[in-house]
Amino acid sequence: MATFANTYDEKIRPLMDKIDQARTLLAPVELPKGNGIVTRYPLVLRLRKSDERRVYRLHDDSHENKKEILNEADLNIPRYIEEETKKLAGDNKNVVRNIIELQVEDPDVRDLTLVDLPGIAHNPIAGQPEDIYEQTINLIREFITQEGSVILCVFPANVDIATVQSFKLAREFDPTGKRTIGVITKSDLATDQDMLVQQLLMDRHDVLHLKLGFVAVRNRTTKENISLQEAHVREKEFFAEHPASTAAGWDCVGIKSLIDRLATVYSDRVKEMFPKLRQDIQARLKDVKQQLSNLPPHLQTxxxxxxxxxxxxxxxxxxxxxxxxxxxxxxxxxxxxxxxxxxxxxxxxxxxxxxxxxxxxxxxxxxxxxxxxxxxxxxxxxxxxxxxxxxxxxxxxxxxxxxxxxxxxxxxxxxxxxxxxxxxxxxxxxxxxxxxxxxxxxxxxxxxxxxxxxxxxxxxxxxxxxxxxxxxxxxxxxxxxxxxxxxxxxxxxxxxxxxxxxxxxxx
The missing domain is CATH 1.20.120 (Four Helix Bundle (Hemerythrin (Met), subunit A))
Structure with missing residues (x-):
C-alpha cells in the first residue's frame, strides 16, 4: 500500500498542481487583495472534498504541530495570511522561496492543488531588490518545470495578450501548449469584446492558440465587499448578457467552467497515467521480491x-x-x-x-x-x-x-x-x-x-x-x-x- 501511495503522490498528485496566480479564481477562502506584489511567496492551497468544511495551516516537518486547524469564525483569513507574510518575508516588497500551505476541506470543492506565485515584477520599487525581476522569474520557473503540472496563465482582458510575459515563460517548458490554460480575468473591463470572443474561439490565425484553450472569468474587484457565492452569481448574470456565452459557449466562461476544465484535464491525465502506474508498481514489486530473495536465511545459532x-x-x-x-x-x-x-x-x-x-x-x-x-x-x-x-x-x-x-x-x-x-x-x-x-x-x-x-x-x-x-x-x-x-x-x-x-x- 505504501508503494502505491508513494507512486500516486509522485505520478498523479502533480497533475493537480495548477500554477501562476490563480488567486481568487478558484480559492474557496478569502485571499489578500491589493495593488503591486501581494503574493510574495509560493502560496499552496490544497482543496480536498470532504463531508464538512475545515481549513488547516500545514507546517513543514520541523514544526511540532504539522497540521493546525484555523477557525474561520474567529479568524480573518486574509489578515492572517498578511501577518504570516510579514513573518516570512518581512515588511518590504521582496519575494522569498519559503512556502505557506493551506488545506481546505469542503463538500463543494474538487480535489485540486493550487500554487499561487508572485507576479512578474519588471521594475523594482521602494523596498525591493534590484534583481526583483530575476527573482520572480526564477521562482516561477521552479514550479512550472514539473511535467505533470498544468500552467494557468492569468491576465486581464484590458491588456494586449501579446505583451503578457507569463505565456512566454510557459512556452519555455510547454512549447506545444498541451498543459497551459489561458485565464482571462476582468472580462467586464475588456476594451474590445469581439476580440475577447475571438480569443476564446481561437479560430483566427492572429490570436494565440493553446491546446487546452482559454476561459474568461469575472472576478471580484477590490471595491466589491461580497462573498464568493455572491460573486459567482454576479459573474453568471454578467456572462448571460455577454456575447461570449453564445459564441464560444458556457464551457469557456465562468469560474465553474474553469474548474470543470481542470477536472477534465485531471481525469484525462489520470486515465493516461494509470497503465503506467500499474507497470511502475509491478516493477517495484519485482525489485522488492528480488531483494527479499537476496536476504540470507534465518540464522538460529x-x-x-x-x-x-x-x-x-x-x-x-x-x-x-x-x-x-x-x-x-x-x-x-x-x-x-x-x-x-x-x-x-x-x-x-x-x-x-x-x-x-x-x-x-x-x-x-x-x-x-x-x-x-x-x-x-x-x-x-x-x-x-x-x-x-x-x-x-x-x-x-x-x-x-x-x-x-x-x-x-x-x-x-x-x-x-x-x-x-x-x-x-x-x-x-x-x-x-x-x-x-x-x-x-x-x-x-x-x-x-x-x-x-x-x-x-x-x-x-x-x-x-x-x-x-x-x-x-x-x-x-x-x-x-x-x-x-x-x-x-x-x-x-x-x-x-x-x-x-x-x-x-x-x-
Whole structure:
C-alpha cells in the first residue's frame, strides 16, 4: 500500500498542481487583495472534498504541530495570511522561496492543488531588490518545470495578450501548449469584446492558440465587499448578457467552467497515467521480491552466524580489495594500480622539470648573486658549504611538497575507488550492506596507519639529506670531473704559453 501511495503522490498528485496566480479564481477562502506584489511567496492551497468544511495551516516537518486547524469564525483569513507574510518575508516588497500551505476541506470543492506565485515584477520599487525581476522569474520557473503540472496563465482582458510575459515563460517548458490554460480575468473591463470572443474561439490565425484553450472569468474587484457565492452569481448574470456565452459557449466562461476544465484535464491525465502506474508498481514489486530473495536465511545459532560472517568477509576481500587493489591480469584500466601508475608518471615529470630548472640561466644568476655575498671570505668561483646547504635545502623542500601531495592523492584515490566498489557490491547483497560500515572502519584505519608510516619514512629521508648535503650521484660526479679536466687543461695551456713568451723575450 505504501508503494502505491508513494507512486500516486509522485505520478498523479502533480497533475493537480495548477500554477501562476490563480488567486481568487478558484480559492474557496478569502485571499489578500491589493495593488503591486501581494503574493510574495509560493502560496499552496490544497482543496480536498470532504463531508464538512475545515481549513488547516500545514507546517513543514520541523514544526511540532504539522497540521493546525484555523477557525474561520474567529479568524480573518486574509489578515492572517498578511501577518504570516510579514513573518516570512518581512515588511518590504521582496519575494522569498519559503512556502505557506493551506488545506481546505469542503463538500463543494474538487480535489485540486493550487500554487499561487508572485507576479512578474519588471521594475523594482521602494523596498525591493534590484534583481526583483530575476527573482520572480526564477521562482516561477521552479514550479512550472514539473511535467505533470498544468500552467494557468492569468491576465486581464484590458491588456494586449501579446505583451503578457507569463505565456512566454510557459512556452519555455510547454512549447506545444498541451498543459497551459489561458485565464482571462476582468472580462467586464475588456476594451474590445469581439476580440475577447475571438480569443476564446481561437479560430483566427492572429490570436494565440493553446491546446487546452482559454476561459474568461469575472472576478471580484477590490471595491466589491461580497462573498464568493455572491460573486459567482454576479459573474453568471454578467456572462448571460455577454456575447461570449453564445459564441464560444458556457464551457469557456465562468469560474465553474474553469474548474470543470481542470477536472477534465485531471481525469484525462489520470486515465493516461494509470497503465503506467500499474507497470511502475509491478516493477517495484519485482525489485522488492528480488531483494527479499537476496536476504540470507534465518540464522538460529551463533555458529551459523559466524559462518555467514566469515563468508561475507571473504567476499569483501576477494570481490573488493583484491579485485581493485591488486594488479590486473586482463589489462583493465580501472584498477587502482593503473590509476596510481599515472599519478607516479605525473610526479616523475614534475621532478624532472624541477631538476632541469637547476641548470636554467635564471637559477645560475640566482647562485651568482648569492655567491657575491660571500666575496672575500671564500675561494672565488667555488660554492661555500653554507650556500650549497641553503640551495639543497630549498630544493629538497620543493621535492617534499610534491612528494607529500603524491602520498595524500594516492591514498585518497585508493579510498575513493574502494568506496565505489563497496557501493556497487552492496546493491545486490543486503547482508554486506549491513556490515559494510564495519569493514570500512577497519579498512580506513589500516590505510591511515600505512599513510602515516609512508609519510614519516620519506620525511625522515628528506630531513637526513637536509642535515648534511652530499652526493654520490654518478651524473654529478662525471660532470664535475669533466669540468675539472677542462679547467686543468686551460691552466696548463696558459702556463706553457707564459713560459714560451718568457724565453722568447730573454733570447
Amino acid at each position: 551463533p555458529t551459523e552466524r559466524v559462518v555467514v560472517y566469515n563468508e561475507t568477509v571473504d567476499l569483501y576481500v576477494e570481490k573488493i580489495l583484491k579485485s581493485h587493489l591488486m594488479t590486473s591480469n586482463d589489462a583493465r584500466q580501472g584498477t587502482v594500480t593503473h590509476i596510481l601508475h599515472k599519478k607516479f608518471e605525473s610526479y616523475r615529470l614534475t621532478v624532472r622539470k624541477q631538476r632541469g630548472d637547476l641548470f636554467s640561466p635564471a637559477y645560475c644568476s640566482k647562485v651568482e648573486e648569492e655567491m657575491k655575498g660571500y666575496s672575500g671570505d671564500q675561494l672565488p668561483n667555488f660554492l661555500s658549504s653554507a650556500i650549497l646547504k641553503k640551495f639543497v635545502t630549498e630544493n629538497l623542500d620543493q621535492l617534499w611538497n610534491e612528494t607529500e601531495k603524491l602520498i595524500l592523492d594516492c591514498f585518497r584515490t585508493t579510498m575513493i575507488q574502494l568506496r565505489k566498489a563497496e557501493d556497487a557490491a552492496c546493491i545486490d547483497n543486503p547482508l554486506l550492506a549491513k556490515l559494510i560500515n564495519l569493514f570500512r572502519d577497519v579498512c580506513s584505519s589500516y590505510m591511515k596507519e600505512k599513510k602515516d608510516k609512508v609519510q614519516d619514512q620519506l620525511k625522515e629521508l628528506v630531513l637526513l639529506e637536509e642535515h648534511e648535503p652530499y652526493t654520490i650521484n654518478t651524473a654529478y660526479m662525471y660532470r664535475s670531473i669533466t669540468l675539472f679536466l677542462i679547467v686543468l687543461r686551460r691552466l696548463l695551456y696558459l702556463c706553457t704559453a707564459s713560459k714560451n713568451f718568457y724565453f722568447t723575450a730573454v733570447g
